[in-house]
Amino acid sequence: MPTDTKRLPVPETSICPSTLIEDISAKKLPLISNNKRRDDRLCTQLRHVYAKLKVISQAQGSAYIEIGNTKVICSVYGPREVKKRDEFSMDGQLCCDFKFATFSCPQRRSHLSDNEEKELSQQLLNALSPAVCLNKFPKARVEIFALVLENDGSAFSAAINCASLALVDASIELYDIPVAACVRYDGVNLIVDPQLNEEYSHQESNLSEENGQVLVAYLPVLKQISALNHVGCLSSKVLNQSMKLCIEATQKMHTIFQECIKEKVKSIMD
Amino acid sequence: MESADQFKAVQPLQYYKRFLDQNIRPDGRRLQEARTTTVNVNFCTHANGSAMVRIGNTTVCCGVKAEITTPSVTQPNDGIIVPNVDLPPLCSSAIQSGPPTDYAQTSTKLIDDILVSSNLIEKKDLCIVPSKYVWVLYCDIVCLDLDGNLIDASLLIKLPVVSVNEKTGKLEYDHAKTTSLTLRDEPIATTFAAFDSDAIIMDPTLEEENLCNGSFTITLNKEDDICSLFKPGGTELDNQKLQNCLKHCKRRVNSVRSLMQNAVSS
Incomplete structure (x- = not known):
């Protein structure tokens, strides 16, 4: 068992108390009742979005975003010189790191990046790189x-939205601002911007049913999709529908972000 | 104006000393004046307790998660508290991704020492069933914006956090009864930086920390007694100066204490 010698020793195992309390009531609750979701939203309704640029004084660019209770902070450093590089390239390099704070999820997360975080870092890179003028x-x-x-x-x-706002704040040249949105399908309904208890999980899903979640990162001005991530099992018809819903949601978000950027530019001009 | 900037770039220390001789700092503060401080509690619903503190630009947030574990054989009645200070590469351009830096490690150790010496949380309070189940409190402190004076901000955080973070429940039967944990103390830290021209300044920024030749942190408890004094090397200090700092420190601690009470009660 690998030990972390750079941090204070922790007990080998510990149990989160919430796992002991069987929360049947919330899981059995239908996603939709009376056309309303668990938090009284409509199917296509987004949660409140709050975004702010320039939140970290030390970074070239930074942004903070709140979508409902989800809070993400992002900073951008560079362009910095690369000292060691295997291959010469005239293109710049993007480097992404996505991390959950240890206290951010119901289950405590480790300080070291786990596989999910590593995979999401890679996906973040893939979603952003088509929009950045690397040359x-x-x-x-x-x-x-x-x-x-x-x-x-x-x-x-x-995180994708936050990262693209931070890139804007850092004055990195972009072809477009990537905006992302998520849609969940539970076999009957398509719901936009799922919250934690509406998200798709492998444990709960029944493989025989159609059930899944789609994430689209969209470049709203170029009208191109920079990343599409899909988990679960969906028919192509539903996939098309959910992509359409995602794109609609990103367009709504895009107007919010435009306001946010406009405000920042105004404050610089004054 | 341009020449002032050039002077600062070429000889930053001389630049600072000119200001300090006039009893003022380049950002307009007096020598013994701290930056604006704000405290915000319970921002994260998944943590048992959380707080975010800003001192000037320095932003630190902390989440405490309580979990159940088995106690060590030597101390079967004692709960476990594991603080950790994390300086992610997000917070400063000087930090690369990888294992925690030396600075993060010393900060973690200092906070652990203060927790023990101030007796902030009585470890016996964290016991559920002796020698079988105790609570472990993971206090994870994440620095979001590093602009000097990390320790002060980190310590501020502890308090509001832990006041709301205990849940009682045994392994077999699960009561969802929530009781808040009693805090035995309120340690508050103040950092000073010393320049060799006899000027000692309170609450240094990153720039000032890099230029000064010695900094030290005083932590006072509820009764205004010193529960920790951390001075890692640097310039020498005589008793007179230290007493003087202590006086300023008490003033600062009082204002911070009222800030925290406001944050917790609101």
């Missing part, structure tokens, strides 16, 4: 760090 900073690297402070569903799409 503008040859031989250099831009580093993007996203940290989830609280995960109440759709944390990854919030």
